[in-house]
Amino acid sequence: MRPNRIAGYYGVDAVPGFLGRASDLSHTHLPELTGLRGVAILIVVIGHLLQRVERFYGREALSGMETLVLGILATPFSGCRLLFCITGFTMIIYIEREAKKHSKIDDLNLLKNRLTRLWPPYFIVLFGTFTFISLTGFRPEGTYQFYAAPDSLILSFLASSLYVHDLVFDTFPRLFPPGWFLEVHFQFLIVGPALWRFYLRASERNGRAVTSLLFLSATVLIAIIAESYGSRGIQYSLLAFLPYFVIGALMAELGASGRSRALDLTPAAKWPIGSLGVLALILLGTPCGAIWWQLPAQLIAIAAIMLACLTGQSTFRRTMSNRALARIGTASFSIYLIHLQILQVTMPIVVEHYRHLPFFALVLICTIVGLVLVLVLSLGFYWLVERPCVALSLDSKRWRSRTARFS
Numbered sequence: 001m002r003p004n005r006i007a008g009y010y011g012v013d014a015v016p017g018f019l020g021r022a023s024d025l026s027h028t029h030l031p032e033l034t035g036l037r038g039v040a041i042l043i044v045v046i047g048h049l050l051q052r053v054e055r056f057y058g059r060e061a062l063s064g065m066e067t068l069v070l071g072i073l074a075t076p077f078s079g080c081r082l083l084f085c086i087t088g089f090t091m092i093i094y095i096e097r098e099a100k101k102h103s104k105i106d107d108l109n110l111l112k113n114r115l116t117r118l119w120p121p122y123f124i125v126l127f128g129t130f131t132f133i134s135l136t137g138f139r140p141e142g143t144y145q146f147y148a149a150p151d152s153l154i155l156s157f158l159a160s161s162l163y164v165h166d167l168v169f170d171t172f173p174r175l176f177p178p179g180w181f182l183e184v185h186f187q188f189l190i191v192g193p194a195l196w197r198f199y200l201r202a203s204e205r206n207g208r209a210v211t212s213l214l215f216l217s218a219t220v221l222i223a224i225i226a227e228s229y230g231s232r233g234i235q236y237s238l239l240a241f242l243p244y245f246v247i248g249a250l251m252a253e254l255g256a257s258g259r260s261r262a263l264d265l266t267p268a269a270k271w272p273i274g275s276l277g278v279l280a281l282i283l284l285g286t287p288c289g290a291i292w293w294q295l296p297a298q299l300i301a302i303a304a305i306m307l308a309c310l311t312g313q314s315t316f317r318r319t320m321s322n323r324a325l326a327r328i329g330t331a332s333f334s335i336y337l338i339h340l341q342i343l344q345v346t347m348p349i350v351v352e353h354y355r356h357l358p359f360f361a362l363v364l365i366c367t368i369v370g371l372v373l374v375l376v377l378s379l380g381f382y383w384l385v386e387r388p389c390v391a392l393s394l395d396s397k398r399w400r401s402r403t404a405r406f407s
Contacts, residue, residue, distance in 0.1 A: 030093075032309050033086060035320035038329030040082040042371075043282060045339045047076030048178075049370045052347040053363055056141075057355070066359050075285025078298075080181050081244045082281065083332075085302050087185060088248030091192055096252070107193045114189055118333065120389040121381075122182060123161060125337045129175045130157045140344055145177040163187075170233040178340055180236045187238035188245050196249060212250050219243045220295060227291050247299050251306045267314040274308030274316035277301045328375065334382035339374045346373055 051074045054062070062070070094110070130153065132138065140146050148171035150156055159165040160173040163186040173179035203211035219242045226239040234240065280301040284294055308316045319325070328335070350369050354362050 030310070031326055032317050032320040033089065034329035035322060035325035036305070036309055036329070037083065037086055037332045038325035038327070039278065039320070040079040040086065041328060041332040041335050043079030043082070043285075044076040045079075045335065045343075045371065045374055046367065047074050047079065047285070048340055049343050049347065049367060049374075050074035050363070051076070052343050053351060053366050056348045056351040057359070057362070062359070069360075071286055072283060075282055078281045078285030081241070081285075081298060082302060082305070083181075084184070084188075084241055084244035085248035085251075085306065087188065088192070088245035089252040089306070090248075091188075091245075092196060092249040092252035095193060095196060110193060111189050117390050118182075121334065121337060121386045122179075124385060125341075126157060126160055126175055126179075129341070133175070141348060143177070143344065145172040146174050148172065148174060150174075166236045167233045170231055172236075176337075176340075178336060181336070184236070184238050184241050188242075191238065192245065192249075199249075208253075212253075216243065216246055216250065216299075219246045220299070223295060224291050227295075243295065243299055244302065247302055248306070251303065251310070255310055267312065270308040270312070270314035270316045271319075273304050274314075277304035277308065281305070327379070331379050331382035331386070334386045335374065335378040337386075338378055338381050342374050342377055343370055346370065 050070050054067075054070050054074065059067070134153065149169045150159075153174065156165065156169070156174040159168050160175055160179050163179075163183045165171070165173040166180050166183050173183075199211060199215050202215070206214075223240050223243050226234050226237070230237075230239065238245075278301075281298060284298050284301065288294065308314065309320050310317070347366060347370060350366050351362065354365050357365070
């Protein structure tokens, strides 16, 4: 019994994303979507890594070309946008699947299930960082967010734990600046199911195609207003990022209804379209123009990626299904939780040690060293922290199910 239990917690077979194979939208798990999540988190990590290289090397020492290249490639927000889309996609797949089993979806239970899986590892990182800084007095070098409001580190810690730091203080979480991304996710988990029910009721009256266009257009307009006129906390809230969740949800609805076949691309076209979609999303990651055209362009790039990844068979879809990307995608939450701390500590050392090299050679060394350290340590965190938390939440759910069955 005990070996079986250990295998259930830690075994490779216990993690669907570790199996490289393509699937269809009727399946609970989509390996190609896990691989796409791996691509997204790599964009985030490389973007943050290049930002640290730029800061620790010194912006004043960079040439115009070097600044331009870093500005184009250091775009972690592009990966975050793609992850938002994937969250919207997976939530709707879950809701549609549950709707077939039950007459009513329990929004509170959906939120609770997600939090029991995601909050414990997040809290462990927050508490560990808070304890380390409080005991040692360490102040991170080259970071702007740590010295923001509030002055009290305890208040910042409590607000971050409740996913409200950005909304309350109009600043990135001091202990974990990427926590803004998790706060937006939390907001979507609260309002997403209700918005989707509203969309379904509206589509029954007006038709899916018209409702989809109006729904997406409305969220784009809200995002543009929030970004242009909202406070800093609003600019990093769900209002500003809702279109990315919605495009994922609409792609899931399109696939589940079978209408995606009408938009299916030829296998030969999917690799260039999917790859160009990823490249375009990266290039559009830094503000380079008016938001009224840049945001729709990002959504078009994401839609192209999703179509190439999830319709028909192609080299692009098989690439997204390979085991290496699946491993990274499966551990993407752990990678997101600890990658910045690793880079914050290691990049100053590497930059200083190899500063004498040509700049792009330095960037290459930093990228190799940073990626290796992040992936190795993050996978360790996944197996030792996140995976047991997931397994415990599943065990708790099974226990409650058995209790309800016999009560």
